[in-house]
């Protein structure tokens with residue numbers, strides 16, 4: 001038993017070192033991203049303004065294109081494919097996506113690649129830190145807020161890298177994400193740090209794995225959704241200013257110009273939020289089932305339960321708003337931000353300011 | 364209907380597409396502005412109903428529901444912690460009465476909160492029923508015919524081919540049907556639609572919400588919940604109303620028929636605690652070993668009840684929800700005769716199980732003159748004492764490392780017969796006299812196990828026996844409707860997934876003879892919302908159709924399909 005305790009302490013120590021190292025690498029990634037944005041500002045693109053002043057036209061290509069189509073038997077056939085004309089539907093601006101942080105600048109692009117590579121490295125180091133922490137306590141690494149924080153940021157970066165692997169246009173998320181991760185880890189190692197230890201019996205349940213892991217994942221995805229919603233609001237303001245013949249400030253013109261079009265950001269954030277909403281629903285239900293076993297009631301309006309419910313209803317509001325005339329676009333976006341605010345409060349606020357049955361989660 | 368057609372098809376304006384864009388969902392149409400009714404009462408009721416079941420009002424009610432839930436998480440709730448409510452009321456004497464009036468100490472059962480969710484659910488039902496019929500109608504009907512001009516659609520393609528129009532339509536029909544589009548030929552075009560599961564999922568989700576609400580309401584009406592504290596080795600508990608320490612039940616609960624017959628007793632409580640580290644004192648093992656039997660005459664079985672692991676008997680669950688110590692004390696009278704020997708459960712007041720309580724000797728005791736009298740002791744117990752002279756009587760650790768019992772003694776009348784219900788853990792000393800020590804002060808002593816406190820003037824003694832028992836408290840609940848709530852919850856998730864992940868979309872293929880005798884093929888796709896998937900899928904379909912109806916060898920300059928320039 002004592003021997004085991006010693007190895008556990010060693011592992012916990014290694015975990016701490018790894019977490020600090022990952023912070024150092026994230027910091028480098030942060031600087032690389034900054035360099036990417038700074039060098040990118042050299043390019044003057046102005047495609048948005050150009051697109052907005054032209055009469056909207058359909059993006060079209062006559063003739064036909066060759067495409068490869070996977071066949072059922074595993075082979076591929078080259079098909080002649082008539083090109084598809086897409087048309088921005090009435091009421092939306094037909095604006096191309098921005099060129100990304102580097103703005104097509106070669107040096108900026110190089111820094112951008114370095115930043116992503118560093119992020120991958122930092123992610124690997126951080127993930128090992130989480131893993132060794134889990135091994136040191138011989139359980140899932142989410143028994144207190146410190147562990148929750150380090151796991152949460154790891155998962156958020158994993159979601160980002162996953163989207164990147166899936167070839168989604170997500171490069172714009174790099175800088176805000178790395179910044180938040182640094183803040184999150186900084187908070188974790190200073191304010192929230194808790195030495196590794198076992199769990200109180202109330203947390204001994206496989207529902208811990210199910211409920212908390214999905215909660216962390218949902219949080220990470222909601223975070224991505226919230227960032228894109230926020231950027232949508234900025235970019236949308238920028239575009240409508242341009243469309244109305246206004247002249248945006250220099251900073252806005254340089255930074256916002258390089259973001260994806262407002263419509264793309266809006267669509268992306270809707271997809272992201274909608275995609276995790278069922279999982280969030282499941283998280284709450286799993287929590288209720290666990291509470292039924294642990295505390296003798298499924299639902300007791302404990303502050304944490306209440307705020308999960310509020311968060312859920314807020315996201316339901318958002319989804320409804322998108323289907324309600326007059327509420328699409330900016331108004332719905334505000335709802336999405338409020339909903340994410342609820343999620344954040346549920347995580348930090350409730351643990352710190354409100355006492356309830358969940359407060360043993362160890363600040 | 365035709366005036367409200369627009370707005371239903373995502374962002375595509377219905378005016379441009381006509382019937383082709385209609386009914387792509389069953390979402391209720393928005394009323395354009397508040398056109399107030401002109402006609403009497405019925406008109407008003409109709410108007411009110413239409414407002415209530417509109418999406419806008421559903422949205423507002425949802426928003427109010429989440430806003431309304433907030434105060435309940437910040438202000439103590441009487442259903443959760445009565446003590447905290449009292450403390451709050453004592454501390455905030457000005458706002459507390461206002462809060463009380465507003466029902467803020469029981470938000471989730473307050474009139475206004477109930478009003479919000481009841482309105483929401485009426486709105487939901489009023490919304491779901493017509494949508495379900497509409498959806499059934501759509502399932503029976505066919506996809507609407509092709510719009511006149513495909514170039515208004517979010518995705519379209521066109522080419523010229525030597526194949527005959529009939530051939531093209533037949534091929535299109537086959538390709539679409541193979542991909543499970545519901546397709547049919549309408550005039551010179553094939554009309555098809557896919558993704559009805561989206562609507563089905565959405566309806567299932569909303570219906571599941573209703574099922575969950577009914578299941579919860581049912582559970583609240585019929586539920587029963589009671590507490591029982593048991594000392595190790597005590598007599599058993601059998602599930603009947605008089606056996607409970609406290610009991611709550613729903614309005615329709617019937618104690619004669621709704622209590623599951625079973626009995627159980629606490630054999631032993633096992634508790635171990637973290638010895639080191641920052642979590643020192645946190646429980647590690649926390650387990651009540653019990654013997655239970657089902658029914659009136661069931662076989663005895665042994666099991667352990669733990670925090671995440673209740674005992675379940677026929678839908679009734681027995682939870683372990685608390686634990687403490689019950690020191691055994693022996694009280695003797697002046698002649699040394701044992702008046703009482705009992706294990707007295709004391710209530711913990713902190714996480715190291717510092718405990719307080721009262722020892723009451725109701726009858727059997729006579730003072731040295733032979734007069735009947737009652738005895739009362741205030742008891743303070745710590746399982747691990749800091750050491751004499753070291754601070755107060757606060758426990759240092761939850762396990763029995765160095766138990767100490769502190770007692771102060773009274774005699775007189777316990778006041779049990781006064782008719783006012785008494786707290787067994789508190790001594791009412793209003794009709795009692797202090798036993799005093801040589802200095803005339805209240806007699807109090809700290810005892811170690813085995814030690815005895817003598818009462819003055821031959822009034823007898825009280826001994827803290829070595830046998831310290833533990834007690835465990837149990838919560839026994841029965842809540843019918845759980846199964847339905849769970850089924851509703853699972854159906855809600857499945858429905859949501861269908862509703863959010865499936866796209867409902869339409870594809871049309873028109874084949875018409877062109878001016879020069881060559882067939883013009885036009886394809887168009889429309890989704891509920893603008894989505895790149897629609898274009899991709901259309902491209903795919905076009906590729907397959909193109910295989911069977913390849914481009915005409917000699918492409919003439921530009922078919923006049925407007926908007927299709929390079």
Ligand code: HEM
Nearest residue numbers: 316319323388390391416417418421486487490565862863
């Ligand atoms: C009990 C409260 C309600 C909750 C929690 C709720 C939740 C949701 C959620 C999460 C969605 C998203 C799924 C999707 O987009 O397909 C949705 C969609 C929808 N809800 Fe509700 N809803 C509620 C009440 C209502 C009411 C009262 C109405 C009718 C007025 C309604 C009508 C709709 C419609 C038409 C959609 C589909 C929107 C679309 O097709 O995009 N809901 N609801």
